[in-house]
Amino acid sequence: MEHRRIVIGDVHGHHDGLMTLLEALAPGSDDRVYFLGDLIDRGPKSAQVLDFVQQSPYQTLLGNHEQLMLEALSGVPMDMQAWQSWLYSGGDATVASYRDTGMMPYKHLEWLRTLPTHRDLGDIWLVHAGVHPHMPIDKQSSEQLCWIRKEFHTISKPYFPNKLIITGHTITFTFDGVRPGELVRGQGWLDIDTGAYHHKSGWLTGLDLSYRRVYQVNVFNHQVRILPLDEVVRPLKQQQMAPPKSTTIDRVFQKER
Numbered sequence: 001m002e003h004r005r006i007v008i009g010d011v012h013g014h015h016d017g018l019m020t021l022l023e024a025l026a027p028g029s030d031d032r033v034y035f036l037g038d039l040i041d042r043g044p045k046s047a048q049v050l051d052f053v054q055q056s057p058y059q060t061l062l063g064n065h066e067q068l069m070l071e072a073l074s075g076v077p078m079d080m081q082a083w084q085s086w087l088y089s090g091g092d093a094t095v096a097s098y099r100d101t102g103m104m105p106y107k108h109l110e111w112l113r114t115l116p117t118h119r120d121l122g123d124i125w126l127v128h129a130g131v132h133p134h135m136p137i138d139k140q141s142s143e144q145l146c147w148i149r150k151e152f153h154t155i156s157k158p159y160f161p162n163k164l165i166i167t168g169h170t171i172t173f174t175f176d177g178v179r180p181g182e183l184v185r186g187q188g189w190l191d192i193d194t195g196a197y198h199h200k201s202g203w204l205t206g207l208d209l210s211y212r213r214v215y216q217v218n219v220f221n222h223q224v225r226i227l228p229l230d231e232v233v234r235p236l237k238q239q240q241m242a243p244p245k246s247t248t249i250d251r252v253f254q255k256e257r
Contacts, residue, residue: 004031004210007126010063010121010168011035013043013093017053018221022217024224025206026194029057034119035166037063037128037146040120041090042197043219047097050108052104062115064169065089065127070112073105090197123162124209129169130189145224153236158188166207168193173201176237181216183207183233190233 006025011018019091027033037060039053040046045064053060055095071079072086087095098105118127118137130152131137132144149170159165173180182200184191194216195201199207212229 002030004028004208005121005124006031006033007124007166007192007207007209008033008193009037009192009205010038010133010196011040011043011049011095011204011208012038012065012090013040013049014196014204014219015043015045015048017051017196017217018049020222021204021206021217021225022213024217024226025208033058034126035060035119036124036126036166036192037061037115038065038193039063040069040094040166041065041086042093044093045055045097046094047101047103047108050111051103053147054108054111059119060115061119061126061128062091062112062142062146065091066112066115067146069094069105069140070109071166073109090162117142120163123164125160125163125165127167131165135158153191154188155187155189160188163188165189167191171195171198172200172234173198175234178234181205181232183214183229184236185233 004027007023007029019171035053035058039049039060042175067090068086068089068164071082072091075082076168118125128146130148132140133151133155135144153170167189170191172178172184175184178184181194181203192205192207194203194205196204202218203216204219206215207213214227214229214232216225235255
C-alpha cells in the first residue's frame with residue numbers, strides 16, 4: 001500500500017487535542033490526511049487550528065462554521081446579522097483566540113475562500129454535512145453541502161452506488177441509541193463527528209481508512225484510544241430509516257486491506 005488515507009472530523013478549535021490526535025495517528029510523509037471542515041468555533045484555539053492546517057500538507061473542506069466566519073467578516077460594511085449569527089454559533093471563541101494570540105484573520109479568510117465543499121477520492125466522497133438526495137451534485141450549493149441534515153440522513157438508498165460518503169457536521173450521539181464517541185452509518189454514508197467541543201463527549205475522531213481503525217482523543221481529559229472500526233460504528237436505528245446496507249462501507253474498506 002502506497003499511503004494511508006486518514007479523515008479527521010470536526011475539530012472546533014481544539015488545537016491541543018488535534019496535536020495529540022495527530023501524534024497518535026502518526027501520518028507519514030506519503031499519507032493523505034483530510035479534514036471535513038468546522039476547524040473553528042466553540043473551542044479555545046481556533047486561530048491556532050487554522051494556522052496549523054493552512055501551513056500543513058493536509059487538505060480540508062469548507063464547513064458551515066467557516067462559512068459563517070466568511071459571511072461575518074467579508075462584508076463592507078459589516079453585515080451585523082451575519083456577525084451576530086456567527087457569534088451565537090461559537091464565533092465568539094474564535095474572535096477571542098485571535099485576540100489572545102495577536103494573529104489577524106485576513107490571511108486565513110483568503111485561504112478559507114479557496115476551500116472546496118467536497119472531495120472525490122474515487123471510492124470515498126468527502127463532504128462536511130452531506131448531499132441533497134434529490135439533486136445532482138453539480139446543482140448543489142454550499143448551503144446543501146455544508147448544512148444539510150435530515151433529508152440526507154433519512155435517504156432510503158445510497159446517493160452513490162459505488163462511493164461511501166464520509167461526513168462530519170452532525171454530532172453522532174444526537175442519533176437515537178448512539179453513545180458519545182461512537183460513529184454512525186446510514187445508507188451509503190458514515191458520520192464521524194463525535195462532538196469534540198460538547199461537554200457530553202469531548203471525543204475528537206480520526207478515521208484511518210486504510211487499516212479500518214478509529215483514533216480518538218478526549219479534549220477534556222486527554223484520554224487517547226485506538227479502536228477497530230467495527231467496535232465503534234453503529235447503524236442508524238430502524239425507526240429513523242431503513243437498516244443501512246453494509247455493502248457500500250464494506251466494499252470500500254475491503255479494498256484497503
